[in-house]
Amino acid sequence: IMASKYNIVFVLGGPGAGKGTQCSKIVDKFGFIHLSAGDLLREERAKPGSEYGELIENHIKNGTIVPVEITCSLLERAMKDSGKMDFLIDGFPRNQNNLEGWNKEMGEKVNLKFVLFFNCPLEVCTQRCLDRGAAGSGRSDDNLESLKKRFDTYMNATMPIIEHYEEQDLVRKIDATRSPDEVFEDVEKLFS
Ligand code: UP5
Ligand code: MG
Secondary structure: OOOOOEEEEEEEEOOOOOHHHHHHHHHHHHOOEEEEHHHHHHHHHHOOOOOOHHHHHHHHHHOOOOOHHHHHHHHHHHHHHHOOOEEEEEOOOOOHHHHHHHHHHHHHHEEEEEEEEEEOOHHHHHHHHHHHHHOOOOOOOOOHHHHHHHHHHHHHHHHHHHHHHHHOOOEEEEEOOOOHHHHHHHHHHHHO
């Protein structure tokens, strides 16, 4: 008998496109487990004596991408610990290194249902993150300098990953510039 596989949806889109916001709504309505790679990295960074704390903080501030071994093991552990089978994996895979490392470690253990892609232009993304920073997010990357770097990384490293999944017909692209409820109207159709 074959062990059953994890069902996953990757959730991608620029910084501030609304990945986290929409994932919460999907969780409320459809009962997936939401795993944000960024949240897991920030949690790991905050652990006293964390071996990777400084490395993670440097990547986050510079908008560059943490080596896949770290991110993938945080994701896999969270998946195992949850005892559940259906996951939204938010903000991952973000570059070629992420994609290859994930496929090697997890490829056989998961069923990738689709890739939810929140399409949102730079200006809108940037404003949302700046507003969030001004409202006291405490995120060390919600400032104009980090945001420029985050967007560069998104365009140069993450877009090719989205294109890779597009070639496999796995991408479900959503206009993320509208209000959260309007965006969710399109999102929920994909899950019903
Ligand atoms: N907001 C949301 N939706 C809105 C809407 N429709 N209309 C108006 N406002 C809306 O939303 C961002 C803000 O916009 C919030 O204030 C929200 O209320 C508002 P959110 O839902 O948080 O958007 P999200 O796309 O999740 O934005 P986030 O900032 O989390 O995206 P990033 O992709 O930049 O951040 P992440 O946490 O994924 O990664 C941070 C860093 O971690 C990366 O830059 C990288 O350095 C590192 N990282 C890795 O190295 N590897 C990984 O695998 C993942 C992350
Ligand atoms: Mg997020």
